[in-house]
Amino acid sequence: MTDWIYDDLGSVQVHLLPTQKYRMVSVLAQLERPLERDRVTATALLPQVLLRGTERYDTQGKLMRAFDDLYGARIGARVNKHGDLQTVEFTVQVPHEALIEGASHLFGEAIRLFAQVIMAPKIERGAFREAYVEGEKALHQQRIENLVNDKISYAAERCVQAMCDSEPFGLSRLGYVEDIAEIDAVSLHHTYQRLLEESVLHVYVVGPVDPTNAATILRQELAAHVRPYNGRGSAAAPGAAPEGASPSAPRPIREERLIVERLDVNQGKMNLGLRAGSSYADDDYPALIVYNGILGGFPHSKLFANVREKASLAYYASSRLEGLKGFIFIQSGIQISDFERARGIIGEQLEALAAGNISDDELVYTQEGLVNQYLQSDDQPFTGAVMQMYKRFTGRDRSVQQLIDDVRRVTKEDVVRMAQTVKVDTVYFLRDKGV
Amino acid sequence: MQETRYERLQETVFHEQLENGLQVYIMPKPEYRQTYASFTTRYGSIDSEFVEPDRQTRIHVPDGIAHFLEHKMFEEEHGDVFMEFAKTGAQANAFTTFDSTTYLFSCTTALDDNLGILLDFVQHPYFTEENVEKEKGIIGQEIKMYEDNPSWRVYFQLLQTFYGTHPAAIDIAGTVDSITAITKEDLYNCYRTFYHPSNMILVVVGDVDAESILQVVRANQGGKSYKPQAAIQRFYPPLPEYPSKALAESRLAIAQPRVLFGFKERHVDSDPERRQLREAAMELGLDALLGRSSDLYQALIDEGLTDQGFSTEYELTRLYGHSVFGGNSKKPRELIERVKAALQEFAQSGVLEPDFERSKRKAMGRFLSLLDSPQGIANVFTAQKLRGMDILASLDALTQLRLDDLNAILRNHIDDTQFAASIVWPEESTAGAPID
Numbered sequence: 001m002t003d004w005i006y007d008d009l010g011s012v013q014v015h016l017l018p019t020q021k022y023r024m025v026s027v028l029a030q031l032e033r034p035l036e037r038d039r040v041t042a043t044a045l046l047p048q049v050l051l052r053g054t055e056r057y058d059t060q061g062k063l064m065r066a067f068d069d070l071y072g073a074r075i076g077a078r079v080n081k082h083g084d085l086q087t088v089e090f091t092v093q094v095p096h097e098a099l100i101e102g103a104s105h106l107f108g109e110a111i112r113l114f115a116q117v118i119m120a121p122k123i124e125r126g127a128f129r130e131a132y133v134e135g136e137k138a139l140h141q142q143r144i145e146n147l148v149n150d151k152i153s154y155a156a157e158r159c160v161q162a163m164c165d166s167e168p169f170g171l172s173r174l175g176y177v178e179d180i181a182e183i184d185a186v187s188l189h190h191t192y193q194r195l196l197e198e199s200v201l202h203v204y205v206v207g208p209v210d211p212t213n214a215a216t217i218l219r220q221e222l223a224a225h226v227r228p229y230n231g232r233g234s235a236a237a238p239g240a241a242p243e244g245a246s247p248s249a250p251r252p253i254r255e256e257r258l259i260v261e262r263l264d265v266n267q268g269k270m271n272l273g274l275r276a277g278s279s280y281a282d283d284d285y286p287a288l289i290v291y292n293g294i295l296g297g298f299p300h301s302k303l304f305a306n307v308r309e310k311a312s313l314a315y316y317a318s319s320r321l322e323g324l325k326g327f328i329f330i331q332s333g334i335q336i337s338d339f340e341r342a343r344g345i346i347g348e349q350l351e352a353l354a355a356g357n358i359s360d361d362e363l364v365y366t367q368e369g370l371v372n373q374y375l376q377s378d379d380q381p382f383t384g385a386v387m388q389m390y391k392r393f394t395g396r397d398r399s400v401q402q403l404i405d406d407v408r409r410v411t412k413e414d415v416v417r418m419a420q421t422v423k424v425d426t427v428y429f430l431r432d433k434g435v
Numbered sequence: 436m437q438e439t440r441y442e443r444l445q446e447t448v449f450h451e452q453l454e455n456g457l458q459v460y461i462m463p464k465p466e467y468r469q470t471y472a473s474f475t476t477r478y479g480s481i482d483s484e485f486v487e488p489d490r491q492t493r494i495h496v497p498d499g500i501a502h503f504l505e506h507k508m509f510e511e512e513h514g515d516v517f518m519e520f521a522k523t524g525a526q527a528n529a530f531t532t533f534d535s536t537t538y539l540f541s542c543t544t545a546l547d548d549n550l551g552i553l554l555d556f557v558q559h560p561y562f563t564e565e566n567v568e569k570e571k572g573i574i575g576q577e578i579k580m581y582e583d584n585p586s587w588r589v590y591f592q593l594l595q596t597f598y599g600t601h602p603a604a605i606d607i608a609g610t611v612d613s614i615t616a617i618t619k620e621d622l623y624n625c626y627r628t629f630y631h632p633s634n635m636i637l638v639v640v641g642d643v644d645a646e647s648i649l650q651v652v653r654a655n656q657g658g659k660s661y662k663p664q665a666a667i668q669r670f671y672p673p674l675p676e677y678p679s680k681a682l683a684e685s686r687l688a689i690a691q692p693r694v695l696f697g698f699k700e701r702h703v704d705s706d707p708e709r710r711q712l713r714e715a716a717m718e719l720g721l722d723a724l725l726g727r728s729s730d731l732y733q734a735l736i737d738e739g740l741t742d743q744g745f746s747t748e749y750e751l752t753r754l755y756g757h758s759v760f761g762g763n764s765k766k767p768r769e770l771i772e773r774v775k776a777a778l779q780e781f782a783q784s785g786v787l788e789p790d791f792e793r794s795k796r797k798a799m800g801r802f803l804s805l806l807d808s809p810q811g812i813a814n815v816f817t818a819q820k821l822r823g824m825d826i827l828a829s830l831d832a833l834t835q836l837r838l839d840d841l842n843a844i845l846r847n848h849i850d851d852t853q854f855a856a857s858i859v860w861p862e863e864s865t866a867g868a869p870i871d
Contacts, residue, residue: 368522372524
């Protein structure tokens, strides 16, 4: 595999990976900041307002037509939550120009337009255009309210919020309806400027580009937007971690809590939040990865085999590792009257892991399944970007190849040792209204 | 082995039809770590009436059985097929659509072994009364999961307005009642009818050598004795001339109404190439009129009628076809009227040249992005093959599309008598305010 090429433009850091493997050039630009109750909603609203228009294309219609003209260059903007950080992520995908006759400047034009979305939005009298902010405020409120519509992700989110009610990680990714009214075109523009001043913009480009040509284009198009950088650490250091990146102090283990929520639903959703004694930065993190895999990462895992295949209680029963935090979340959709039974079976699986009741097949299948996932992640353009982001957040430099080697080295004893640190923190149950 | 080179796309597809009738397609993707393989039968939720080949009797089977069969194929005498894939770390799965059932895996090692597992388990049914009963609990929960999903609910409700009792409106998983009736004999009947190799297609995409894969597949298939099977006789009621009703409504615990509406096709062309042209024209036309860069899309959002999730799609199979518009809306009835009126206007004025060219470029780019996903390209390739079309040639169809043809097709499709709508309202208690 080719190596990343870096270009240090101060507050803009360019990461370039030329490869002929793909037909599309994929671009990701990301700003990172600590998750904070005060700013979470405004920051979440921001990308939507930026997509409303630029200096040059001052309506969303014009802007989207400009992207569509570039062979449907796919522009996206969203906020995300990674551990205790909030990220604002912009993406654009554009076809390899050699595949299309007469499209020789496609990449350069797409980068120019993309950079303008992030750094040259439509401004009026020193603020965003009011109509755009008001329109997006209304839509953002609906976006938050509509989270209840998808019961699987709603239940997962409610479990996280209940478990981490006093931690940044428990903050809602999209923010809060009650914050929206206070936001206006001036305050949001201020939020935007602070974000650009306090955060490094990391730009990742992966795809069939000529390295020299692409580097020149990126430098040209992005240099105009480079601003003074006042954030923590040196702007020149691509690895500089945003404030708040250091892992939060371990919390005292509290009593397991049960949260029941009632809505008009046909199926119950049971979600469990678990805390483990290790996370991405730690040496024994690979054992946690394997632990989660044996518990519920695969169709051969304990949850699928016992909750679904043996007891026929559920269609889905799985677990997910939140590596940056060292949390595991279990999710299952069950008949409402089966709550106690399903809870019991899940508890038995956790006890089995802690007691070392792990077969050789379970361990090996899990390791092979994880290796397969890591290798396949190489077919995603932004896997490398995520690993670098995690390195900035945790200080821990891991590569796909190292993770593969580390996971293969994990022994049953390592998993059992890890299992003994895992504690159920919160059980969340979404059920019907009953009578 | 036959080789087709798509020069413009820089892609190659290898094809062979084996003696037992199985169609094999291989698409090399250099540098990819994963290989994706799918094994598909031309059999889905709409195939509920057919002639069982052994006894030559015409039978009708319960709704949801193709999907039930898909679940049950993963169980063998010696246990769960997932465990066999798990040995090499491969990820296996399956899915059922209206007209197909696909079994698949992706792997990064031991490709030959995994191919063998895939071919063997799909070609070896093992149903018992006990394991059929056990599955009813699992699928029952799958059905309940979809019942709570507003996108799914509003979609199938729309299909019911379009197609009434025609099998195109059957929920793929069936209902809790319909699957209760399924027996192991029903499953064997469906299996014998639809899982003959001559009704199936194998697609492999990855950094592979086509000839060596074909050797593995030939050897595997050569070791199994399949008698030739005559063409399957399937029976479908005629496509209803008009939608069964204009509007269907229901309620769920959601925050905002969800609405879908569209026009069904009154007739479906039997020629696959003309269907491909129609599909390309409709997709392009709808993008030009209602895509994210259109004035109408922006107006719908500015007027507070919907949000950025508003979307359009067009689907055309050999049996039925329809357009679908919609998304979240606080005022679904107003949204329907607004879009319907605009479409009728467009049907008269037609799509304009610059919008047509822009949408065409966009469609080209979106098509190329599909080629970066082994799973995506394999699934679309298979779906199109089963409908008699070649997805890799669709870029040419797109380039050759003329604006007058597009406008004629659009005008033909937007037919008021074929219009229907579906709304899922919030439960009054969830919304916190009365509706309308």
